[in-house]
Amino acid sequence: MEIEGVQVTRRRLLMAVSIGAGALAAVAAGVPLLGFFISPMLRKYPAVWRDVGPLDQFKQGATVQVNLVTSGGLPWDGPAQRVAAWLRRNNEENFTVYSSKCTHLGCPVRWIPSAELFMCPCHGGVYFKDGDVAAGPPPQPLQQFPVRVQDGRVQVQWKEEWVEYAQLESPCGCRRNSESAARHGQREEA
């Protein structure tokens, strides 16, 4: 048989049917499989307000660790849904909450009260008490979470820390550090 000038033999037809059926089956199975595979990556997790304690629990001028729970948790998330942050009570009503993840590569920064510095155990990142970069490789200040006081209780809004792709926009990390150091080189009361 000839279709549009092409000789279609039985053998050609069987090949076309086999490959066509295979392709159809591959697409039919592949679409749901691929969708299933990438679905976690496309899932949106809404920001949520988390209660961290009564107002009078936090001393003015002190920086303390508070624990939050992420949003959109799965029943088997377990401890993985916990996240820590550093809360600082600046004055009667004003708070700042810093992420505990280093902006360099996400290691857990710890607050050293006597030195008034946040320090990272991994690659030597150091931050001042206001989150500004004090030393080392972090490209940005510590990220902050929104915080509010409602009915005498402090609430922190959890949202996933997102390290912006900002490093390449800054021509030199040392300039950023030196600017930050210049701000912190003088005592605050001076």
Next chain:
Amino acid sequence: MITTLSRATTRILDVIEDRTGLVSKTKKIMEHPVPKESKWAYVFGSATLFSFVLQVVTGVMLAQMYVPSTNSAFQSLAHIEDAALFGHVVRGMHYFGASAMFLFIGVHMLRVFLYASYKYPREVNWTSGVLLLMLTLAMGFTGQLMRWDQNAIWSVNIAAKQAARVPWIGHLLSNFVYGGDHLSGLTLTRFFDFHVFLIPGAMIALIGLHLYLVLYNGISAPPKAGAPVNPKTYKHQYQDLLKKDGVPFWPDAAWRDALFGSLVIAACVALAFTVGAPKLVYPSDPSVLQADPRPDWYLLWYFAVLALSPHSLESYIMFLAPLVIFGSMLALPFLFNSGERSPSRRPWAVAWIVIVVVGVLGLWREGAIAPWSPRFQSPPLPNSLPATASADAFHGQVLFHAKGCEYCHTINGLGGLRGPNLSDVANRLTREDMIIRILNGGKNMPAFGGILHPDEVAQLVAFLQTRRTHPGPDVTQSR
């Protein structure tokens, strides 16, 4: 008795051959001719394969008791380690098998590069090997996460934040690592899927291809200076060489592979019994911040890369370096598929090997020491002040620990390595120099001007001025 047994075996093999044809095919493969000179330098590929088989077997065993759930993963490993019969040995074998695989895949690759065995017609042998190296690295990383301890969860964060640095698709890649926007139960189950199914599946397919190509193209003969590879004549010459000088793979060449591979397995078992796998640190809890994440030894060199890269270039290094390095490795045999194979005629190749080996060993050593990491566990300095020291110096000694100076500076063997050793700082710096440095900091030192009270600065400097190990030139007087 022996004759009867031998006759029975022959009959069984005859039946198998008759029904499957596998006996003659296996015999043909095992006895295929190989160059006579391929000796001990050729055992590292098979040692890698032996290690991989050990990984599959021990991995299958571990999976009988391992629970890939955020609530139970650590506990199930603790059960394997502490309660299951030979559990700590099986886990140790899996760990040392991974170590052996990393070691021998590296040595095998260096041998292939040194002998230029990647040239025609073995280009695809090489590229499949490079892909296997990449997958081995991925197995090492995902394997470390299976412990689901503090090290594991912070390592995931580090990987996700690196992925996030990639322009345009960073967020998507970061989500790929986490299995979502952030760490969750899905992170572990997905990594389990990668570590146990996806990556090993891909590796088994690639190892099959790699071995098929070894048989198809034959084992490259050790190189001889003045005998360059010419794609037009190579296959003909190789067949002539095998006809003239070839020996059957089994047992003439394979006995070395069998002996060396067996010794590797035996060493892994011995190490598993005597040393054991890394201790389980602490069950994962992202709200516990007293963590000190470190990769396993085979990735320590990369830990050093992340710490030592110039800050302004590190984003480029994080995503461009792997592309350039693996891209160059994949392209290598296609760019240089002919010409001399002998190392004596390829000085640049030898230089590359020296650079890579020295570079990786140097980075590995730095990663093991991690001088950039603050030493939080440093105890307060013991009193080492002279009897004549002032009260200020005494207070300064206390402040040196309290203000975190000691985390980064060593004095008399105690403290961190990030900054200069200050045991004899008074020999080098004047009082004014010290004040300027403390107040203003530097690239890797915080400016303490906004942190310390002027009295505290004076006390610290008074203490540092007592740090003098020998009379030497007293800069504080001479300036």
